[in-house]
Amino acid sequence: MVLPLVLVVGSLWLACAVLGLHGLLLGRMPGRWLRHHVRLPRLWGAGATLVACGGFGIPSLIVVGIGAVAIAHVVKPTS
Template sequence: MFGMTLMAMLLLAIAIVITLCVAGIHAILFGRVPGRWLRYRVRRPRVWGAGAVLLALARPLDSLCVCVVGIGLMAIGYVPEGKS
């Protein structure tokens, strides 16, 4: 029973990473994020997409710095652009 639960959690984590990576690449290429919920909240989709891709790649690269930079870029993606 424990093995089935562990396998389900592993598959869920893999699905989340793949979804995050695909959404990030979509945001980088097209300049908008997929989904209605994200579209209303993300103000800088290309920056958010770069952060999402870095965050998805942080575990395979086994790097905490990449994870922190990805989280930072995703957070910056939610900040509205300044008026200049």
């Protein structure tokens, strides 16, 4: 019962870390859905990386990361 939960949480953490670093370093998002919905990929990547680094131990990193991800979806780019 606990093992499937650990696998799901671990895979979500890994996906968040990989997608966050991809957006942060390359400045673009993989996949059609993310490309169309994320307006600021570097900010989204920074937020996702903070969420992944926060894990379950540091709630302030998770809150700041979720805020950055939400802003990256909503704010229009200036250029």
